[in-house]
Amino acid sequence: MKTDNDKQTKTKQEETKKKEILTELQNFHKKDISFSSGKILSSMCTKPLKIVEEARKIFKETNLGDKRISEGAIEIEKICIRWVGDLLNLNQPYGFITSGGTESNILAIMEARARKREAMKESGEKEMMPEEIIVPETAHFSFDKISFLMDIKIKKASADKNFCVDLNSVKNLINKNTIAVVGVAGTTEYGSIDDIEGLAQICMANKIYLHVDAAFGGFVIPFIRKLNYNVRNFDFGIEGVDSIALDPHKMGMNIIPSGMILFGKEPKFSVNVSYLQGKHERLLGTFPAASAAGCYACLKFLGEDGYIKIVKECMENTKELAEGLKGLGIEILNPTMNILNFNIRKEIYNKLVETGWIISKTSKGYARIVIMPHTKRTHIKKFLNDIKQLMKNAKN
Amino acid sequence: MKTDNDKQTKTKQEETKKKEILTELQNFHKKDISFSSGKILSSMCTKPLKIVEEARKIFKETNLGDKRISEGAIEIEKICIRWVGDLLNLNQPYGFITSGGTESNILAIMEARARKREAMKESGEKEMMPEEIIVPETAHFSFDKISFLMDIKIKKASADKNFCVDLNSVKNLINKNTIAVVGVAGTTEYGSIDDIEGLAQICMANKIYLHVDAAFGGFVIPFIRKLNYNVRNFDFGIEGVDSIALDPHKMGMNIIPSGMILFGKEPKFSVNVSYLQGKHERLLGTFPAASAAGCYACLKFLGEDGYIKIVKECMENTKELAEGLKGLGIEILNPTMNILNFNIRKEIYNKLVETGWIISKTSKGYARIVIMPHTKRTHIKKFLNDIKQLMKNAKN
Numbered sequence: 001m002k003t004d005n006d007k008q009t010k011t012k013q014e015e016t017k018k019k020e021i022l023t024e025l026q027n028f029h030k031k032d033i034s035f036s037s038g039k040i041l042s043s044m045c046t047k048p049l050k051i052v053e054e055a056r057k058i059f060k061e062t063n064l065g066d067k068r069i070s071e072g073a074i075e076i077e078k079i080c081i082r083w084v085g086d087l088l089n090l091n092q093p094y095g096f097i098t099s100g101g102t103e104s105n106i107l108a109i110m111e112a113r114a115r116k117r118e119a120m121k122e123s124g125e126k127e128m129m130p131e132e133i134i135v136p137e138t139a140h141f142s143f144d145k146i147s148f149l150m151d152i153k154i155k156k157a158s159a160d161k162n163f164c165v166d167l168n169s170v171k172n173l174i175n176k177n178t179i180a181v182v183g184v185a186g187t188t189e190y191g192s193i194d195d196i197e198g199l200a201q202i203c204m205a206n207k208i209y210l211h212v213d214a215a216f217g218g219f220v221i222p223f224i225r226k227l228n229y230n231v232r233n234f235d236f237g238i239e240g241v242d243s244i245a246l247d248p249h250k251m252g253m254n255i256i257p258s259g260m261i262l263f264g265k266e267p268k269f270s271v272n273v274s275y276l277q278g279k280h281e282r283l284l285g286t287f288p289a290a291s292a293a294g295c296y297a298c299l300k301f302l303g304e305d306g307y308i309k310i311v312k313e314c315m316e317n318t319k320e321l322a323e324g325l326k327g328l329g330i331e332i333l334n335p336t337m338n339i340l341n342f343n344i345r346k347e348i349y350n351k352l353v354e355t356g357w358i359i360s361k362t363s364k365g366y367a368r369i370v371i372m373p374h375t376k377r378t379h380i381k382k383f384l385n386d387i388k389q390l391m392k393n394a395k396n
Numbered sequence: 397m398k399t400d401n402d403k404q405t406k407t408k409q410e411e412t413k414k415k416e417i418l419t420e421l422q423n424f425h426k427k428d429i430s431f432s433s434g435k436i437l438s439s440m441c442t443k444p445l446k447i448v449e450e451a452r453k454i455f456k457e458t459n460l461g462d463k464r465i466s467e468g469a470i471e472i473e474k475i476c477i478r479w480v481g482d483l484l485n486l487n488q489p490y491g492f493i494t495s496g497g498t499e500s501n502i503l504a505i506m507e508a509r510a511r512k513r514e515a516m517k518e519s520g521e522k523e524m525m526p527e528e529i530i531v532p533e534t535a536h537f538s539f540d541k542i543s544f545l546m547d548i549k550i551k552k553a554s555a556d557k558n559f560c561v562d563l564n565s566v567k568n569l570i571n572k573n574t575i576a577v578v579g580v581a582g583t584t585e586y587g588s589i590d591d592i593e594g595l596a597q598i599c600m601a602n603k604i605y606l607h608v609d610a611a612f613g614g615f616v617i618p619f620i621r622k623l624n625y626n627v628r629n630f631d632f633g634i635e636g637v638d639s640i641a642l643d644p645h646k647m648g649m650n651i652i653p654s655g656m657i658l659f660g661k662e663p664k665f666s667v668n669v670s671y672l673q674g675k676h677e678r679l680l681g682t683f684p685a686a687s688a689a690g691c692y693a694c695l696k697f698l699g700e701d702g703y704i705k706i707v708k709e710c711m712e713n714t715k716e717l718a719e720g721l722k723g724l725g726i727e728i729l730n731p732t733m734n735i736l737n738f739n740i741r742k743e744i745y746n747k748l749v750e751t752g753w754i755i756s757k758t759s760k761g762y763a764r765i766v767i768m769p770h771t772k773r774t775h776i777k778k779f780l781n782d783i784k785q786l787m788k789n790a791k792n
Contacts, residue, residue: 031468072427100682151547256684274759286496288652363670
């Protein structure tokens with residue numbers, strides 16, 4: 001028999017152990033770079049809203065992938081999809097909260113495959129091999145993964161001087177094996193927005209699925225349009241758009257993991273599962289309901305006005321940085337959203353990295369800065385000042 | 397200018413809003429069924445360890461997918477992989493923490509594809525179409541998704557009377573297009589363990605990749621073997637095993653999402669990403685470091701002894717349920733681990749579901765119960781009592 005004393009000793013030992021482990025984890029975390037440090041100038045994630053953590057806590061044990069036991073969580077997901085459907089001009093949205101952009105893009109291309117195969121079956125056409133997708137050369141690297149993963153040939157359409165996809169290039173790449181065309185609304189490297197209306201025309205004329213990757217731009221473009229920035233639309237208001245991916249864990253202010261995929265029509269893909277008593281339409285089996293709760297909290301807490309305020313500040317800070325760089329005689333590319341590219345000498349770029357700035361380069365060699373909500377005026381001033389000093393030192 | 401009063405009013409309004417939203421979420425959550433209710437008898441997830449939430453909190457904003465800013469988190473992941481490598485008899489493990497079993501299984505089949513294609517390239521063989529995988533008919537439904545996703549033909553090997561894969565059936569299905577064979581260590585429906593040694597012999601003789609899906613069994617089998625249960629081994633100690641998937645968010649006691657994939661050799665798959673300054677080997681781009689922290693906390697807090705204790709209790713409770721059912725004259729299948737199947741009349745099964753018990757049926761029609769750590773003796777007694785009453789009522 002265990003005595004009360006034994007139990008107390010054990011509880012005490014466990015408490016000590018717990019504290020030790022958490023201290024160890026805190027020490028590891030000191031090696032990570034935090035958003036609050038102001039050093040991170042090229043991540044598409046940011047410091048999430050405070051409410052999210054509390055929202056997640058409520059659903060910490062709930063599996064959104066098991067419909068039998070997560071009725072409440074599934075309702076939350078549906079509400080989120082409906083709200084974001086409204087934001088994206090879609091009356092009757094279908095879709096899921098996902099783990100992020102890659103999963104959303106996978107689900108979109110899976111849906112394109114499912115529709116194409118069904119259409120071919122109905123028309124009695126033979127299966128074609130290999131299937132092909134056309135993506136802009138500026139598309140996210142997840143499409144290179146998807147090509148290997150799904151065994152689909154990836155064809156890259158060239159971009160114009162503004163890093164938007166060239167419509168003629170897309171047209172020329174289409175053939176009978178094309179199952180989907182991808183447009184990007186907010187490219188990872190440049191923040192450029194493809195001509196989705198133009199792509200939609202091409203896709204409708206050729207009966208091809210059109211997916212819009214707005215992982216980054218989805219929570220930016222609708223709001224800067226409301227702020228009267230003159231940028232292209234990308235949403236379901238454009239006839240011919242079949243699906244849109246957008247990430248609450250980027251500019252949506254949610255905690256990782258949380259992406260979203262919305263479809264204009266009910267998706268066809270699913271597998272039957274006996275022991276779950278029904279169909280399973282997600283890619284992942286087990287999925288954190290906490291991600292849906294976090295999403296709900298962000299959308300409701302911020303509302304349109306809250307997002308507009310956040311995006312406005314990011315855009316103003318981007319302008320501040322752009323002006324500062326120009327003032328130093330540095331050539332910048334005009335930003336479409338809160339991503340800024342500029343030309344800087346290799347030695348100075350490297351020195352900035354050495355100093356601890358987390359910045360990056362595009363595949364074409366431009367420096368790339370993403371001005372997220374965690375980046376404040378003081379950080380921008382400090383960054384500009386460091387560049388100024390480095391340029392001065394280089395001259396001497 | 398905003399006055400201090402304005403600011404205070406705003407903060408107060410925001411606090412009220414926050415509380416309202418959290419109350420709404422709590423109300424939604426009332427519709428979910430909690431593990432503590434004792435009603436959930438067929439989920440493979442469970443109430444996670446308390447320490448996990450605090451561990452996750454530390455890394456709430458950290459993206460494990462961005463190596464530049466998550467050095468500490470990546471160290472944690474490596475330590476977890478090494479510990480689990482030890483558990484699975486692997487000296488130099490490679491692998492990742494993933495979102496769960498589906499992603500882990502995808503990564504395994506991607507790796508099989510990468511190796512097969514490289515080998516064919518080296519030998520100058522032509523690409524074969526379509527690639528094929530052989531899985532037991534008892535395999536998890538994620539492999540049906542993988543078949544469609546990866547455009548791979550799935551061939552199902554038959555199972556013997558103990559729901560373990562028939563080795564001759566596997567042998568007969570192998571051809572030059574086979575890129576991988578999957579064995580299951582702890583099938584979802586029956587908890588049965590395939591003859592991994594037998595599969596390894598076949599795979600080595602035919603130079604085929606062998607993946608073991610131990611999503612459920614990975615955190616059970618090593619411990620019941622230490623408790624001297626006479627069950628098969630499945631780990632890297634068996635020559636010919638190329639990868640193993642196992643889920644910390646199932647019997648590993650971690651919060652969703654957290655799976656794991658371990659490889660015996662360095663995986664070949666990756667894509668180059670300019671703006672992240674290097675290769676990206678994961679399936680998902682952005683990934684919560686919190687999942688790694690939770691994993692570290694579980695492994696270190698419980699240790700081998702802790703897991704053994706948990707698994708022992710689950711096994712004893714499974715036995716308790718088995719004996720109880722037998723006592724009621726119900727035919728049961730002998731359980732391999734903490735999953736129990738039995739034959740029960742449809743009317744009684746349906747009544748149990750109506751009463752609120754979350755139970756399930758296998759594709760062959762057996763009732764299926766998973767005795768997880770959240771299921772206590774009192775719940776089992778209550779469940780048995782309900783069956784007894786229903787049987788009695790049915791007689792009258």
